[in-house]
Amino acid sequence: MYRKQKSILLVLFVLATAILVGCSGDMKQREEPLVVETMRVEKPQPQQVVSAPQVSATKLLAHIQRLNFTRYTPAERSRTRNYITTELKKLGWKPKLEKFTDGVNIFAERQGTNKAGGAILVAAHYDTVFISPGADDNASGVAVVLEIARLLGSQPTPRTLQLAFFDREEAGLLGSKAFVTNKAHLQNLHGVIVMDMVGFTCYTAGCQKYPVGLPVTPPSDKGDFLAVVGDAEHLPLLSSFHNTQKSENLPPVLTLPIPLKGLLTPDVLRSDHAPFWYQGVGAVLVTDTANLRTPHYHQPSDVPGTIDRSFLTGAAQVVVNATVSLLETISPKS
Numbered sequence: 001m002y003r004k005q006k007s008i009l010l011v012l013f014v015l016a017t018a019i020l021v022g023c024s025g026d027m028k029q030r031e032e033p034l035v036v037e038t039m040r041v042e043k044p045q046p047q048q049v050v051s052a053p054q055v056s057a058t059k060l061l062a063h064i065q066r067l068n069f070t071r072y073t074p075a076e077r078s079r080t081r082n083y084i085t086t087e088l089k090k091l092g093w094k095p096k097l098e099k100f101t102d103g104v105n106i107f108a109e110r111q112g113t114n115k116a117g118g119a120i121l122v123a124a125h126y127d128t129v130f131i132s133p134g135a136d137d138n139a140s141g142v143a144v145v146l147e148i149a150r151l152l153g154s155q156p157t158p159r160t161l162q163l164a165f166f167d168r169e170e171a172g173l174l175g176s177k178a179f180v181t182n183k184a185h186l187q188n189l190h191g192v193i194v195m196d197m198v199g200f201t202c203y204t205a206g207c208q209k210y211p212v213g214l215p216v217t218p219p220s221d222k223g224d225f226l227a228v229v230g231d232a233e234h235l236p237l238l239s240s241f242h243n244t245q246k247s248e249n250l251p252p253v254l255t256l257p258i259p260l261k262g263l264l265t266p267d268v269l270r271s272d273h274a275p276f277w278y279q280g281v282g283a284v285l286v287t288d289t290a291n292l293r294t295p296h297y298h299q300p301s302d303v304p305g306t307i308d309r310s311f312l313t314g315a316a317q318v319v320v321n322a323t324v325s326l327l328e329t330i331s332p333k334s
């Protein structure tokens, strides 16, 4: 997660608004006109029932252990790419290195069975800030993409599955910005799922930060939910995360529709989903809310021992379920 120095109040306000919405059992009873309208649109959409494969907690944690080093210098990032590409090749993928001025992205795809179906991209950044081994930020996201590569790499689906590992997110979203300048990447792209920090929980009262002075009823006084931030113009993508709650073991999911591509709320633009929004491509950010929850954000203490194994596994399963649902769906752009 990229740190921006602008006002945090705006993102808090959006989070507050979204939490109000997320906590509401019946959206039609809410008073906020914008959200009521948008949520109403997605309600009648039938969710496809698809069975998704089960993630492995052991494999997720193994990736995070193997990536337990700072991934900042060119040599460190090269070592990280070697790890990721080796893992992908073991799983039968053919990863490509995509160089840009300041770094190197990794891209891979598995074709769908329906050429008109388009592609779904799942992505995470692999770099860190210079003082942090980044277990949560963002080895956790990389581990989930690798687990999706394992589970869905050889499972035929109508839509194409694409994977990307972005470089230099921490320097200002440089990898994802470079990625979207290649128009070939955007053709036929029907949705993007970006993970940035998906492994941390807190369970002491008040540990999850919420806005001060706003009439918010938090989902709980703990930081045990997964946030999914999406642009309000692509609600079906966001709603693919709603019906993932098939098991009691999965964390609660808070979906946050953001209007106007975050124009009024720049703090929701702090990760690799944002460049896709500006290209008109639907994209969601899946996160544990970063510095609103974890004291280890961008610190040397962001180490594997702080990762909540159960939450990470549940978060990964939520993403796998949503990805399968999107890969099976053939519909207009979502």
Ligand SMILES: [Zn+2]
Pocket (backbone or CB within 6 Å): 001, 002, 003, 129, 137, 170, 298
């Ligand atoms: Zn970060």
